[in-house]
Every structure is written in C-alpha cells, then in structure tokens.
Amino acid sequence: MHRIAARRLLTQKLCSSCRKAAAEKIVGFDVVPLYRPFIRSYSTPQKWPSYHAPSHITQTYETHHDTIYALSSAEGKAGIAVIRVSGPSCIQIYHMLCPNKKAPQPRYATVRTLFLPGTQGSEILDSAAMVLYFPGPRTVTGEDVLELHVHGGSATVKAVLSAIPKCAGADGGRIRYAEPGEFTRRAFMNDRLDLAQVEALSETLAAETEQQRRAAVRGSSGSLGRTYEDWRCKLLAARAEMEALIDFQEDQHFDESPASLVSSISQQIHDILRSIKVHEMASQRAELLRNGIQVALLGPPNAGKSSFMNQVVGREASIVSGESGTTRDIVEANLDIRGYLCTFADTAGFRTATTTTASRAASDDDHVTHPHPQTRIGVVEEEGIRRARTRAAQSDIIIVLASVEEKKEHAAIGGQHHGRHHYEIRYDTETLKLAAACPQRLVLINKIDTVPTPADLGPLVRAFQDNVLNKIPGLEDTTPTLISCKEARRGDKKNQSSDHDLGGVRLVADRLVLAFQNMTELPTSLQDLHGVTERQRQLLMQCRDSLEEYVYVTENEGGDDDDDAAAARDDIDLTMAAEHLRYAASCLGRITGRGEAGDVEEILGVIFEK
Numbered sequence: 001m002h003r004i005a006a007r008r009l010l011t012q013k014l015c016s017s018c019r020k021a022a023a024e025k026i027v028g029f030d031v032v033p034l035y036r037p038f039i040r041s042y043s044t045p046q047k048w049p050s051y052h053a054p055s056h057i058t059q060t061y062e063t064h065h066d067t068i069y070a071l072s073s074a075e076g077k078a079g080i081a082v083i084r085v086s087g088p089s090c091i092q093i094y095h096m097l098c099p100n101k102k103a104p105q106p107r108y109a110t111v112r113t114l115f116l117p118g119t120q121g122s123e124i125l126d127s128a129a130m131v132l133y134f135p136g137p138r139t140v141t142g143e144d145v146l147e148l149h150v151h152g153g154s155a156t157v158k159a160v161l162s163a164i165p166k167c168a169g170a171d172g173g174r175i176r177y178a179e180p181g182e183f184t185r186r187a188f189m190n191d192r193l194d195l196a197q198v199e200a201l202s203e204t205l206a207a208e209t210e211q212q213r214r215a216a217v218r219g220s221s222g223s224l225g226r227t228y229e230d231w232r233c234k235l236l237a238a239r240a241e242m243e244a245l246i247d248f249q250e251d252q253h254f255d256e257s258p259a260s261l262v263s264s265i266s267q268q269i270h271d272i273l274r275s276i277k278v279h280e281m282a283s284q285r286a287e288l289l290r291n292g293i294q295v296a297l298l299g300p301p302n303a304g305k306s307s308f309m310n311q312v313v314g315r316e317a318s319i320v321s322g323e324s325g326t327t328r329d330i331v332e333a334n335l336d337i338r339g340y341l342c343t344f345a346d347t348a349g350f351r352t353a354t355t356t357t358a359s360r361a362a363s364d365d366d367h368v369t370h371p372h373p374q375t376r377i378g379v380v381e382e383e384g385i386r387r388a389r390t391r392a393a394q395s396d397i398i399i400v401l402a403s404v405e406e407k408k409e410h411a412a413i414g415g416q417h418h419g420r421h422h423y424e425i426r427y428d429t430e431t432l433k434l435a436a437a438c439p440q441r442l443v444l445i446n447k448i449d450t451v452p453t454p455a456d457l458g459p460l461v462r463a464f465q466d467n468v469l470n471k472i473p474g475l476e477d478t479t480p481t482l483i484s485c486k487e488a489r490r491g492d493k494k495n496q497s498s499d500h501d502l503g504g505v506r507l508v509a510d511r512l513v514l515a516f517q518n519m520t521e522l523p524t525s526l527q528d529l530h531g532v533t534e535r536q537r538q539l540l541m542q543c544r545d546s547l548e549e550y551v552y553v554t555e556n557e558g559g560d561d562d563d564d565a566a567a568a569r570d571d572i573d574l575t576m577a578a579e580h581l582r583y584a585a586s587c588l589g590r591i592t593g594r595g596e597a598g599d600v601e602e603i604l605g606v607i608f609e610k
C-alpha cells in the first residue's frame, strides 16, 4: 500500500519538498527513504531542469539552444543603442567581434572596439563600444548574456546587428534574431520569472501613467507567484491525502477516517478561500488603474459639459489619447489626471431640463419642467441619449452638470416697462438619478459667473440642495461644487499662476483624484495585489468556485442535525472532493505557468502574443 501511495505522490507535479512533505504525512516517515532515489531523480536538473516546471515545457521548446540577439533599446537615432545577446555562443561572439582581446571579466563594463568578424581586426564596426558579459544562470534569461552598448546611429546599429550572425563558428550553435518576447520566454523557461512576473513585465512596458507604473512594479516582485504556488502545493498535498484514503480506506493499517481527514484539510481550504476573495477584490481595483477609470459627463444641453471637459483637459490633465466616439453623441478622451488614467465621456444633453429658483418653495409643483426649446427630439438625438444612459450605467464615476441661468422678466410698473434679472439653476432630474445610482459621483453647478454677487448665489445653491438633491435618494448629503468654465478659460488666457484656481476646476480635479484614490487604494500590506491581472482574476474565480464546491461536498451534504451531519461526514464523496481540489489546483497552476500538461503552451501563447 505504502509503495503505491508514495509512487502516486511522487508523480504529482509538486516541487520535491512538497512531495516529500505529503509523502511523509501519508505513508509515514519510514517509507520515504525507500523512495529517496526516485525523488532525487525527478529533481535533478538534467531530468527536470527546473523541478517546478513540468518536463513537457522544456520538450516543446526545441530551439532553446540557439543564441538569440536583438536591439533592446528603442529603434531610431539615439546616443546609445543596447544590443542584447543570450545563449551559449555569447563568448564566441565576443571573441569574433573583439579579436585578440582577453576574455571579458564577468559583470564588469569594458570599452572595446568592435570589428567585422573575419577581417582580422581591419574593419571597424564601432569604436568605444561598452561590452558587458553576464555568465548564466544568474542572468535575466538564465543563460549567458552579452550586452553591447554601441553608438546609437542607425547605420552603426545595423552594421553590428548584421555582424552578429556571422560570428557562428567552432561551437556550431545557431545564432539568430530573437522572436518577439523571446528573452522573456527564456527567462520563464529557465525559472527566472514566473508567469505572474511575465505579465507584470508586460504591464510595466505598457504603463503610460504613474499609477499604472506603480501597480506594475508591485506585481513584478514575484510574491504573487509564490503565494499562488504555495496554495497550489497545499491543495495538491490535500488531494494526495484524499486519494490515498480513497485507495486504502479498507486497509487495517490506515486509521484515518474521511471525517477526520476532511476536518484537518477544511481549515486550510477556508483560509485559501478567504485569501482568494481578497485577491479578487484587489484585482478589480488594479483593473481600474490598468484600464482607466470611466468618467461620464451628464446634464442638460448647454450646461457646459464640453466646456468643462476642455478645461479639465487643458489645465489638469494631459491627453493620453483622444478619440471621437463612434456615435455623434459621445466624445471620449483618455486623460492622465495626476497619474490616474481615466476616460472622460462627454455625452448628449438630456433634453428635459428643470429649473429651480431661490424664491420657490420646496414643493414639487414649484419646479418648472421645460422640454428644451430648440428642437423636437429627433431619432438620432434620442439614440444619443439612449447611449448616454448606457454609458452612465457602465461608468465608475458620474459627473452631473447643472448650470446657473439668467432670466429677464419684464414688468409694467407705473405704466413703464422694466426689465428684471432673475436667476435659476437648470438641471436634469434623470441625470441626477443616474448619478445617485453610481457608487462615485460629483454634482457641479456651472456658470456661477452669471450671478453678479456671491450673496445672490448662496440662496440659489441652498434651494437646489433642499429642493432637488435632498429629494433624490442617494444624493441627500451631496454638496455641489461651484464652477465657472468661463472664468477658468479667462484664467488660462491671463496665464494665471498655477495655484490660482480661477473657475474652481482645480477643486473638481482634487475631488476626482480623491474619488480615484478611494476606488483604487489598497492597505500597505496588500499593495502587491495591485499586480493581479484580469486573466489571473478569472482563474482565481474558477479556483474559488471549485473550492466552494469542495466545501459543499464535504460540509453541507450531511443533513440538518448534528447526528446526520456526523454520520454523513463519514460517507463523504471523497472522489468528488478530490476532483474539486485537483481542478482548483490546476487553476492556480495556470496563473503561474505550473499547470497540467496541455495547459501551459496555451497560456504562453496568450501571454507572449502581447
């Protein structure tokens, strides 16, 4: 029995220490020495180069003995260009490019003249190039690496690049230009990076904003991969115990019952489940940083939505990329607001505007609803508003604009006509209700410059709060931010000092950034979780589903009262429970690239195509 159990364990894709730990737990310490040679043979580098990596990875990767090279710095004219070479022919290449020079000292920078191979040092490719040699395996790819820092003119770079493949010589190795991502792929194959780190690297290269960079850096530490691998090993060890119990339940030497085994495993499973939920939550926050925060601008026509967006773009943000919406009615701009990537969507004005004035009482009848006077709503516009509603529902933050409007009233006093100015706040109730349904929102009142004195403005704003906002569930505590895009524009023209917030746009940006922080921040102890990607989150969800199934099978199928439950626990469907553990572990394996046969190549395809 022990031999079969141990053999089963030893063929699991566990690292040797976990296999050994599991073996000790099941079959007893005395049996392990019997299998020690077997463990060793699986963990020797020749047979299993990285003992974590399933052997099929190394088998399918047939070309890994080629030496590869590529321009690692950006294309185009530059002071210096870096050419990286990785593989067994690095030293050969060095000697061909730098004839009659002694071997490079590992990890020391040396200045060398590079010559065209085969010209016996008569034709110079580049003078005063810097050469660095890193012997494997403690290098970026896990192989020997040679770096040539040459002058960055395109002719020099081209000449050196075309000289490298001519260096193939006595060692017989093939030298070829690297495929996209091949250096990183080799780093993965040689266990220098796990897949979570590869993804973090891809995020680092793609980062356009400060917050994206910070999230990517947090994901590159390798701690995520180590955590998932730790969970996976625990699940596999638990599964191995279950399978041993399935096979040898009848054996008189096997004194563990299903109930005692399940209860010893349960605590671990619940701990992993709790942690997975935290990782899922963190990944949603990380996604906001990575993909950008969706901000929708809503309000009645002419409230100043476009003017506000232009002000934000011009004063507080740099445009990452701008694009016209596919519809006539949504205009999008990707902005970097103080390090946060966000997509602003300017939407069609909602055509049913309502006004409130300071003098009106707090009764619904006192609000006047005006269909916008310009036109009747056409089909295209209706579609625009429908799309604005959809967009609002998908947004992370809604900014609703209302505006102060001036009205002239004519009155006949003593036989003479007098024009009287009066002010009202124009808003759209539907847009406010949409904002109330969104977890993060800002309400702005624009065009405050229209009102001659702050004394006139105060009662208007109070009336708007009391009569409108306080009556919409969810907006009761909302304090509107007062802005004037016109004043802000004037400030820009006058080139006002940057700390002068003319028009109040900076205050809005402050509030937005505060909202961004609330939506994305994680406690210091969890900041590495900003590196959890969407792909990883999907796999974590699948892992969680399986573990919940496991919990259901092992804990809930026992009936309602305690006696039933205790009886049923000894009647647990261990085969099913073990299968749930196997699937959960395979999901974790797919995150780090330690998946089962067949999985890993598919994952590599998805990740390296980026």
Ligand SMILES: Nc1nc2c(ncn2[C@@H]2O[C@H](COP(=O)(O)OP(=O)(O)OP(=O)(O)O)[C@@H](O)[C@H]2O)c(=O)[nH]1
Binding pocket: 299, 300, 301, 302, 303, 304, 305, 306, 307, 308, 347, 348, 349, 446, 447, 448, 449, 450, 483, 484, 485, 486, 487
């Ligand atoms: N007095 C004043 N006028 C403003 C202010 N902001 C915008 N306006 C004017 O209001 C009018 C409408 O501004 P837009 O920015 O086009 O308003 P909108 O909400 O995008 O309008 P639609 O695209 O029709 O929905 C323009 O004439 C602006 O110049 C402001 O702060 N003060």
